[in-house]
Amino acid sequence: MFDMFGMMGKMKEVQAKIKEAQEKLKDITVTAESGAGLVKATVDGQRKLLKIEIDETIMNVGDREMVNDLVVAAVNNAMLTAAERAQEEMKKQTEGLLPNIPGLDLGSFGL
Numbered sequence: 801m802f803d804m805f806g807m808m809g810k811m812k813e814v815q816a817k818i819k820e821a822q823e824k825l826k827d828i829t830v831t832a833e834s835g836a837g838l839v840k841a842t843v844d845g846q847r848k849l850l851k852i853e854i855d856e857t858i859m860n861v862g863d864r865e866m867v868n869d870l871v872v873a874a875v876n877n878a879m880l881t882a883a884e885r886a887q888e889e890m891k892k893q894t895e896g897l898l899p900n901i902p903g904l905d906l907g908s909f910g911l
Contacts, residue, residue, distance in 0.1 A: 814894065821893035822846075825886050832877035834870045841874035845886040849875060 828845030838858050842851040852875070858867055 817894050818890070821890050824889060824893070828882065828885050828889065830878050830882040830885060832874050832881055834873035834877065839867075839870040839874040841871070841878040843875070843878040843882045845882055845889065847879055847882055847886070849878075 825845030829842055829850065830844075831840055831842040833840045835855075835858065838855040840851075840853040841849065842853075843849050852871060854867065854871070858870070861867075
């Protein structure tokens with residue numbers, strides 16, 4: 801027979817674990833670079849940009865478009881890596897709580 805109360809308890813446990821995992825995402829930091837390290841971007845596991853570092857040697861070049869492109873590339877690389885690490889953390893935190901459903905994207909839980 802279907803155990804509604806057991807199912808509700810399990811869902812509360814899953815929600816608590818997901819919330820806990822989301823809080824831990826603040827502690828994940830990822831730095832990515834572009835232009836052989838001339839531009840570095842640091843993001844956290846919640847995909848918030850924390851820091852941009854631009855080597856002053858490219859500021860003297862005077863090519864604003866190149867600097868813009870390097871910043872965008874570094875930020876995009878950091879965001880992608882942070883998203884991957886966040887998803888790994890969510891899987892680790894909720895392992896055994898959620899059924900193995902093909903196509904279940906933990907990113908839909910607020911990541």
